[in-house]
Amino acid sequence: MTPKRKVLIVSILISLTVIGLDFFGLAAKTEAANCGDGTVCACGDTVIASTTLTGNLSCAGNGLIIGANNITIDGGGFTLAGDGGAGDNGVRNVGGYTGITVQNFGSITNFGRCVNFATLASSNNTISNNVISSTTIGIALTSSPSSIVSGNTVSSTVYGIYLSSSGSSTLTSNTVSSSTYGVYLIGSGESSVSGTTAVSNQYGIYLSASTSTTLTNNSVSSSTSSGIYITASPSSTLISNTANLNTTYGIYLLSGSGSSTLTSNTANSNGNSGIYITASPSSTLTSNTANSNTTYGIYLTTSGFSSVSGTTAVSSGYGIYVNVSTSTVLTNNSVSSSTNSGIYLASSPSSTI
Secondary structure, eight states: OOHHHHHHHHHHHHHHHHHHHHHTTOSOOOOOOEEBTTBOOOTTEEEOSOEEOOSOEEOSSOOEEEOSSSOEEEOTTOEEEOOOOTTOEEEEEOSOOOSOEEEOOSEEESSSEEEEEOSSOOOSOEEESOEEEEEEEEEEEESOOSOEEESOEEEEEEEEEEEESOOSOEEESOEEESSSEEEEEESOTTOEEESOEEESOSEEEEEESOTTOEEESOEEEOOSSOSEEEESOTTOEEESOEEESOSSEEEEEESSOOSOEEESOBOOSOSSEEEEEESOOSOEEESOBOOSOSSEEEEEESOOSOEEESOEEESSSEEEEEESOTTOEEESOEEESOSSOSEEEESOTTOBO
């Protein structure tokens, strides 16, 4: 066989091999590129202009990386799926880009963090109308103040929605289930959480070191620990929340969450207490309902100078129990059918009933 013929045969075999690999999807991946503004995005690409997905993406590694300010990534109802890598991100913003919108994904699943805004300061971001599951953190905003998280459905995570150092943010109308922490805020004061549905988490809503945060019209149930858990977050405001059927506490304030206001909340049928407040003095409880709780309807301990008024507490172990809480004022409360005492004060001098 002549040398030229050998070269021709080898070239044909190589071409057939590459065609075969491409046909079966086994060819080496192309390197990640920039996308957006008409350029279709693929796994690992950096998005530098607004874009809408045109199909599902199944990724080994990161999904999409944000590379510019003021852009929108629209999932178009499609799926962005990972391969379970703990360090992988579905949508990743670690460059400090601001004004980012991530919306309308039919599913973001099986990444270490499905939406991850982290490391460098970012702000005014919007994460909305996404379905997120099977991840360590569903939505993570770190150093991203004044952001909006709305209309997302998150399940099967450790942290469903996680905000750290992201104060003045707005979380509204999200649904979180089957997670360790449904909604978790740390160091994110002056934020608002409203319209959340949190079912079958360990903690429905958890606040830590988030001063002056407002919780309104949230529904938290079937938590294996507490429905709403607030620690080291003074001047919190809770209005018209429902916290029923949780294993221990419906609403739990502790350790430095004083000067908080709880108004028109419902905390029924919880394993220990409807509303439990400890080491949080000067709190104001008005027009709350705490029925059919195993031990306490409302329990205050080491929380002096607080007031409890307009309570309805029916069929709990104790309706209202005040312990070591000097100068507490109780007025216009309706307590009935308690297993033990309706209203019980212990070591709480200068209190008024």
